[in-house]
Amino acid sequence: AQSVTQLDSQVPVFEEAPVELRCNYSSSVSVYLFWYVQYPNQGLQLLLKYLSGSTLVESINGFEAEFNKSQTSFHLRKPSVHISDTAEYFCAVTRTSGTYKYIFGTGTRLKVLA
Amino acid sequence: NAGVTQTPKFQVLKTGQSMTLQCAQDMNHNSMYWYRQDPGMGLRLIYYSASEGTTDKGEVPNGYNVSRLNKREFSLRLESAAPSQTSVYFCASSVAVLSYEQYFGPGTRLTVT
Numbered sequence: 001a002q003s004v005t006q007l008d009s010q011v012p013v014f015e016e017a018p019v020e021l022r023c024n025y026s027s028s029v030s031v032y033l034f035w036y037v038q039y040p041n042q043g044l045q046l047l048l049k050y051l052s053g054s055t056l057v058e059s060i061n062g063f064e065a066e067f068n069k070s071q072t073s074f075h076l077r078k079p080s081v082h083i084s085d086t087a088e089y090f091c092a093v094t095r096t097s098g099t100y101k102y103i104f105g106t107g108t109r110l111k112v113l114a
Numbered sequence: 115n116a117g118v119t120q121t122p123k124f125q126v127l128k129t130g131q132s133m134t135l136q137c138a139q140d141m142n143h144n145s146m147y148w149y150r151q152d153p154g155m156g157l158r159l160i161y162y163s164a165s166e167g168t169t170d171k172g173e174v175p176n177g178y179n180v181s182r183l184n185k186r187e188f189s190l191r192l193e194s195a196a197p198s199q200t201s202v203y204f205c206a207s208s209v210a211v212l213s214y215e216q217y218f219g220p221g222t223r224l225t226v227t
Contacts, residue, residue, distance in 0.1 A: 004156075009154070032214055034214070041220075041221075042220060042221075043118070043204055043206075043218030043219050043220050043221055044157070044204070044206075044216075044218045045218070046215050046216070049214060049215070051214065090156060090157065094214065102147075102159060102216070104156040104157040104158075105156055106154055106155060106156040107156050
């Protein structure tokens with residue numbers, strides 16, 4: 001079975017400061033990894049994903065995440081955050097084959113302060 | 115394209131009442147899903163439909179039933195609502211079960227008193 005841990009439930013950070021949102025996963029089989037973002041009163045939107053290839057993946061709005069197989073991590077980073085990045089961020093995993101199951105972490109609420 | 119739409123947006127039920135949450139997608143996706151979101155617990159899969167005509171249980175199916183009415187529509191029914199079913203419900207769709215990216219609706223906020 002797979003599991004996802006997001007240790008930080010809330011992360012406050014000042015505007016233009018860097019941020020890292022941590023995600024660790026556990027799985028006995030190969031997985032694909034995702035970050036989704038949820039803005040207030042909206043559904044989730046895909047931010048970025050790792051399927052294969054380069055372990056560093058980037059989004060169009062400046063976020064990046066690095067897949068680290070040895071540490072079973074997929075941390076999300078941004079070098080300079082904006083007020084509009086205030087949202088809840090969810091890490092998720094799914095197996096690369098076999099029975100479908102999409103497992104979400106408990107989420108990290110990022111609050112960007114002026 | 116409207117994407118994934120859900121009705122209603124808000125609903126208050128009394129314990130024991132029944133209701134159906136509606137979901138529709140206009141992206142010609144094969145797979146559809148129902149999740150519930152609770153504080154501190156993230157999203158948990160209730161049921162999913164890999165393709166028209168099939169449905170399968172997810173992590174937390176007890177107390178719910180689903181119907182894949184056609185390729186576009188996937189409804190979630192609560193036969194006898196309980197306070198433990200107070201939650202925000204999200205419908206999602208994807209091209210296929212293994213196509214990885216899911217598209218989410220805006221959610222239904224359900225309160226059971």
